[in-house]
Amino acid sequence: MMPVHARLDALFFAHQQALLDRDAPRALLTFTVFRDTLLHHARDEESQVLPLYVACGGDASDSPSAQFRIEHDKLRRFLAELEPRLESLCTLAVASDRSAADRELLGILDRESWFKNLLVHHDLRERNALYRLLSAECDEERQRAALAAMGRNGA
Ligand SMILES: [Fe+2]
Ligand SMILES: [Fe+2]
Secondary structure (H helix, E strand, O other): HHHHHHHHHHHHHHHHHHHHOOOHHHHHHHHHHHHHHHHHHHHHHHHHHHHHHHHHHHHHHHOOOOHHHHHHHHHHHHHHHHHHHHHHHHHHHHHHOOOHHHHHHHHHHHHHHHHHHHHHHHHHHHHHHHHHHHHHHOOHHHHHHHHHHHHHHHO
């Protein structure tokens, strides 16, 4: 699953580059690609990976499956908050309201820095707990079946 995480990092970087370029429409477009990829990945983990993690003893560890679901919910809330702010940035850019656009841009970057912290924290927990336990405790056939199911969903 780690290639998906690298792809997410690259997509978010492309989005923030668009913000730095003050290209609001591109920032919104790149954000929607990032958002859709992250939502899809989180859904896949919840339907395919976490049940396997539970079956392999994950809930008895100090990173129970509920913790990953809570973090996914937090990520979703951030995504839902950011989209209208990026839409508003587009409107302000079209209206050529430089001061208001600057304020909104700085507000977005501030929220995105919180979001990035959460994403980094989540990525580390998945690397160090979720995927590590699966590769150590779960038989390869079940891992392959989960990966294949995610592939069918377009992951
Ligand atoms: Fe993940
Ligand atoms: Fe995740």
